Amino acid sequence: MYNSSKKKQTVDQPLTQVETHGLLAYPHRLNFYDKAPLFDVTVEEFEICALDRLRILAEIESSAARNRTWEELKNVTETQCGKYLPLSANTAKSIRLDEQRRKDHLGHFVLRLAFCRSEDLRRRFIRAETTLFKVRYETDDYKERENFLSSRDFNWIPVSDEEKNQYKDRLFHGPINDDKIKAEKFYKVKWTRVPDLVEKRRVFLKGGFAYVPGREQSSIVFQEFEVQLGKALEMTARLLPRLDEDTRLVPVLDNLSQGFLAGVSSEWSGVLGSDNANEIKAEMIDDLARKHFPMCMRSLHESLRRDNHLKHFGRLQYGLFLKVLGLSVEEAIAFWRKAFSRITDDKFNKEYKYNIRHSYGLEGKRANYPAKSCLQILTPGPSEHGCPYRHYSAENLQSALLSTYSSQGLSSADLPEIMATVNAGHFHVACTRVFEITHASCGVSKGEGVGGGESVTHPNQYAARSMELAKPKVEEDAMVVD
Template sequence: MFKGGHGSLNESYVPQVANHGVLKYPHRMNFYDVPPTFDTTIEEFERCALDRLRILAEIESSAARNRTWEELKTVTRAQCEKYLPLNFNLVAKHNDLDLERRRDHLSHFVLRLAFCRSEDLRRRFVKAETTLFKVRYDDDMGKDRDAFLDSRDFNWTSVGQEEQRQYKTELEAAYPVSKSELDRPSEKYYKVKWTRVPDLVERRKVFLKEGWAYVPSREQSSIVFQEFETHLERALEMTARLLPRLDEDTRLLPILNNLSQGFLAGISSEWSNASGSTNTDEIKAEMVDGMAKKHFPLCMRTLHESLQRDNHLKHFGRLQYGLFLKVLGLSVEEAVAFWRKSFSRITDDKFNKEYKYNIRHSYGLEGKRANYPAKSCLQILTGGPSEYGCPYRTFSPENLQAALLSSYSQQGLRSVDLPEIMAAVKSSHFHVACTRVFEITHSADVRKGDGVGGESVTHPNQYAARSIELEKAAKEAMDVE
């Protein structure tokens, strides 16, 4: 167990909030040393983990899309504020802070269980969690950050004045001081084994002497980040060894299995229209073809083109495309008209007997009358026949590039854009590839990195709804002009 750098945690400064209550979680930052021991419900167990996974999935997506550090921080802050807020000690009330940090604590350990299962999952989880830690560290306020650093023993040695004078020339050469820093007090230095700051060594931004790295206070964060990453790697390996004990718990395993798929397609945001209409304007059956060519993602566009070509879709294709159109805003009456016209090779009697019931069933008007939601990207990637899966995953590279140019060239997609898209596909970031297609084909309305409302595409209806929204906004702007 770690102890405080200037004494144990109990002896160090314990932050208090404005109403003078002592916090159970005194620091906003956390190394997650101790697993949660409090009681929780299955619903909270899953909900907290999903909220954190949405943040981590967007962090990984940002890295795959080569966002700058400032862009990544902006996106991550927005995601954290939306799904897992973590306020400063002087900002929120005592109870609010403890509740926020309790959810943060729980969500981290649930995802540990989900992502400790393979070396690849552990690597991706560590990378995303370390990035989240860095963003929070950068945002932390001065006193809170100092209190957190004092609460742990990072095993660094302060370099005394005599030793600083001994290596004064080398230190000044390694860490030049800008004009704006000349009047500041002389900088403190910390000495650690060089293996603990590999990022500084790689960038040649540290003075090395006899196996020791002399790290100035301005680069102190490198030690902290490396310590967090190493600590988490060891903890995940230990969790993996203990995981078989959960095999008999039928309540948790399905949740953990679902969470472990989270990096595959991102996690859908809490999309309020997942089972209802995403479009305030009523869609007519005859409008679908035109909308498909302007607003549909490649998966739904492929289904539409197959339907138009063959005048038929198999059961899973009809279900997937039908629910997409339903959520897009196609009423049940218009849906019956659309499918009847599309199935032009069969008689009315055959259509009414074999297909009309299923259409009404998907709208909750027959059978158990359930309001079925449209399938998300994760469901499309992991379930159902491959012929109705995500084209970015199931198509060969040659067929995918041909399909992209055929479908989106009129919307601005060019051959020079394909290498970036295919690179995302090759690294299995299928939702990132789809997001880049959206950004390129809507380049007049969004800039690179904005995605669909600042997030990656994680749902076909999210893609279509945002495209329709942008077109409507552009028309309104032209009318005003």
């Protein structure tokens, strides 16, 4: 399914397909993924397709943790799909449909490899994938959806007019006539295939069969999708040991399997925006930390101010965060020199200045190092600084939240909701909720996240959005003073 070629093969390149004969290799927007992809891909494409899909699935799980309504979840999912995994209808013009659907197909199967490893990962993957399928099912073109359903054998039995008439008092509500009996469709399936409808008493049961009305047909489809995916994941888990010796793919799969832990962030490797470039000065950091930094960076800043020192990995993590925030190398040197006030200039120049310049790509191999994402902070090395939401005790976390953010509107009444997401393992959702609470005065409402419903997945994303929201207020205050 993959090859190790270094030559980039993007998902936008033309594909060899039967489209040249007026057909599509992927005729439907909806997919049960019951046929494995049998084409070569590069390791790069292997990872890109999976990451883009994982961004959507992680946001779906975050939405569930944040108790979003179905309509809110659907809107957020559609927005994410539009950015990372668009799937156009067959009627779309000037769109390479097979290329979109090929990427969707490949990404799903790569994530199967990553999430088949444990019962918990399989359960979470099935839930997120089924939700994504439901969103696509509801938003699909009616005719195309019917064509998809007709292309598969769902093993349901259409109920005849005679049988509908026989049980009409149990099947229909309100006035009943011949036209109504003929117009409304029903399907018979084993009752075990629609447990949700049985539980809600929305079907008539007879002889072990559930009589499912046409308006509830989707329940059969969703249940079939979920069951088939569960079986496929178990089979994949049994075959997975064959990949253990592949040094190219195992690290990729290990990284992907952490995706539900903190979402999937973009690489914030440069200055967040031109508006910040050359604007942030060393003397501004204290104020910025107090108003705009997430707790992980706020705690590093406070440790630095308290001890006039940070250990190597703390300096690296915080220094890269400040670099990406927009602090120039000259201002960074000035900031760290003032922070390390207990040492001499000679010691600072010999032991610390080089490392600061190195992190900016001005020494050593001159690499442009990115700042650490939430996922990297959530899974730190033994001597690195981790995420407070994950690594603080419950008592210390609540105390830290109140002492850090009470001046920005967070109160003890907000703690139960935040701690519930922490206890459920949704640490980035807890951070997102703190962002919403502390930025309510800027117009951020519950569920909005850092914009468009997105959750926090990177400390710089948190800080950048906070600073962006503050700008209109600063400009307004300046006009009042004038």
